[in-house]
Amino acid sequence: MASTDVEVQQTDPSTLPRDGQVSEDAAESTFAEVDDSARGIPAVEFRNVHLSFDDRKILDGISFKVLRGETKIILGGSGGGKSTLIKLVLGLLKADEGQVFVDGEDITNFTEPEMMRVRKNIGMIFQEGALFDSLSVYENVAYRLHEQGVPEDEVEEEVRRMLRFVNLEDAIDKMPIELSGGMRRRVGIARALVGGPKIVMFDEPTAGLDPPTARTICELAIKLRDLEDVSSMFVTHEMNNLEYITSEYAVVNDAGEVVFEKEGERLCLTNTKIIMIRQGNVIFSGTDEQLRRNEDPYITRFIRGH
């Protein structure tokens, strides 16, 4: 499903997360050379990770890296262990064998309190949003800040900024039960992005959503990648998501609006890679062009749907 070449979103750049510094000179920050010696260290790395539940093998020696500022799209059929990868990064599950690194730190044998420190730097977007039912949208987004004891006026400012980022400021006083599926996920995204994490995990964020809403979610992922220098793992089995994320990029135009352009003569996206998982193994790793040229029967069937 191809989109129009250039789409304009009415998002005021001052509403974007501070860390990316897009409001000053957006074009420069988007394409600027980044001088950071730590950039050589992958944001996330899996080394020969094995995991089984009882007798069922979920991951069978998986290895891959997510570089800084890179979006790694993880494709694969349902029940193939895609979401498990994200849970391993967050330490919600522990690998049976192998190592998982986050920011160069081996988290494989971290205790729960040590993991809490690592999790503070990772944003996680769950399949159904996983909002806290008993808390309002405001309290959900403010959750991390309330836990840290941030003063209420600062909390409100940050919550409003994040809700503007996902275009949901009007819903601030609603309860999760009053929101549609797409709104819940956007609130989930706002909640995950509070505190400006540099690593973000998406666990099938568009599953069960209508195409325009799914597109909005993908646009948020693109904005994070291109304007905020966020590294992410984007688990999905929907080819539309792949199409959007691998072929479009976000820039801020002269009017200060975020626009999405298709890659082509001006720019070729190199910060988005794909891996495909099947039966606990990586069966493909590379760019979208390589994926489309691949002749493996499973992969061609997965892409075409027949």
Next chain:
Amino acid sequence: MNFATRVVLEVQETTLMTVRAARRLFRRPTYLNEMIGQMDVIGVGSLTIIILTGFFTGGVLALQTYPTLKYYGAQEQTGRLVATALVRELGPVLTGLMVAGRVASAISAELGSMVVSQQIDAMRALGTDPIRKLVAPRLIALIITVPLLTVIADLIGIGGAWIVSTQLYGIASAAFSSGVWEGLTSKDVVGGFVKSSAFALIIGAVACRQGLQTEGGTVGVGRSTTTAVVAASILIIVADFFITKALQVILGMPTG
């Protein structure tokens, strides 16, 4: 995994969870508001059923014991018997069972729903320890409120027995009261507190553990809730026996 292994595993995991909750109790943030909220839900919320249970249990106890005591010519001792039975045994056990029915199910269902809708994972992903945020406040709230509810059940029960004894059987109010005062010792009251605190711990630990280990969607939530209520109720009855025996030895209460 066979049944015995599963039971041992459950005991181990429940104990570990409770120890973790206790060890992290005083680390910041302390979740005091959560604790007060839970005390309101558990304590104030259970007041009506505890008052009704206490009143009618005390009443029926007097109704049943008076004729038997009269047979031996000891009907003046009705107050003494009812008070002893209530404070030592029926108050703590019935309060425990009522709270197990009302609160263990609610805690287990709430935590279970949070597990299946990934809210617990989200909480951990946002850097919060669910044991500290959810389990510890509930355990503390139960340990504080269940003994208080027990005291209320005891008092209301004795009140119910007083009404039955004086109004239906015509025992003099002073005779009933003096029986109550003579029958009760401070050891009975201490024993009642020990029992009700232990029952509170059982209810909280079993309900939280069952809730947090929920698997298999909404069906799993139903299963956890049932298991929590059944296991907590049985454990209360079993624990009551052993605590009674232990109290007889430790406090030197009459054994025969």
